[in-house]
Amino acid sequence: MSDDPAPGFVRVRLDLSYDGAEFSGWAKQRSRRTVQGELESAIGTVLRLGEPVELTVAGRTDAGVHARGQVAHVDLPRDVWAAESDKLLRRLAGRLPWDVRVWRVAAAPAGFNARFSAVWRRYAYRVGDHPGGVDPLLRGHVLWHDRPVDVDAMNEAAELLLGEHDFAAYCKKREGATTIRTLLDLRWERSAQGVAVATVRADAFCHNMVRALVGAMILVGDGHKPAGFPGEVLAGKVRHSAVNVVRPHGLTLEEVGYPADDQLAARSREARNLRTLPGCP
Structure with missing residues (x-):
């Protein structure tokens, strides 16, 4: 399984934090306020994207749980990233609510997956x-x-x-x-x-x-x-x-925590394997 973005897209890493008190957790829900929902809406709005974006996160926190060092990734059209990358951080600061902040956005190295590459x-x-x-x-x-x-x-x-x-x-x-x-x-x-x-x-x-x-x-x-x-x-x-x-x-x-760039893809593949303890079927 490849962790590379689709042709014409760039994988972008986001480092963020949030106060979880008013969120129903990370994962997007139809009728509840979530961190993923707020971020995806903000990214789509500031980049004026016609299609919805989807974030992948390192840790899907529960309702009420906070994050200081959360990591997520999103795949963006290459031309949009080239035109907007240097302005995206400031624009997100102006669009996001007070209880979620993005501190860094950068093109991710090859093989990076915010969830599966984490060690x-x-x-x-x-x-x-x-x-x-x-x-x-x-x-x-x-x-x-x-x-x-x-x-x-x-x-x-x-x-x-x-x-x-x-x-x-x-x-x-x-x-x-x-x-x-x-x-x-x-x-x-x-x-x-x-x-x-x-x-x-x-x-x-x-x-x-x-x-x-x-x-x-x-x-x-x-x-x-x-x-x-x-x-x-x-x-x-x-x-x-x-x-x-x-x-x-x-x-x-x-x-x-993530491994060295040249180990990201291997770690991602390993993390997808269902684990058992020694001696267990």
Whole structure:
């Protein structure tokens, strides 16, 4: 399968961010406001395109989830790109709503696919446990937990989740989709404001995975469960009634990683393969 644009078109990479509070997620919906819908409308308008455009994104964030380092691509007619590329960024700034911004537009290297060429995605989840609540200026991006959480205990629990596993216990199952993922980093630290911040990096994430992982670790952090509990849930491969999927507003997609340009196409082909764990059919 080729990741090259059709003849006469140029693949354009967009780096963007958005506040997810007023969006029903990334993916376009007929009757709801979405990030994809706003961006595609803005691009079509400022470039005066007769045909609708379609964006491909690195990570399809859920309703209420934010992004600081999202990446998408769109294929544009070569003549339009040649005429408008140097003006597109400023025109999008004038057309887009306040809660979504495009920071960079550039012709993508050969073989680039915003979704399938990515080798990892990095999210942050922010939890405030101050007894007085969350700083009002941070309230849209920090979950308040009404009991103190022990960052060291949560880091102990996190160590047991790293590596390639079937994360079915932490995912909302989708027909025909694998729940096998490689969790590359999972660690907690306190920010300068005293907020407990989880950094979660994996090759990919399934639906609700980060929010469910955080929900399990908070149970450890506030003393409700021992450090081994999230690992036990993982081994069970089914959703656990004690684990809540925490609210979306504490979650932000921070960064997407890609390989060197000469490895983009190979990575894209590899990512399309349905994975199984060793010893599994």
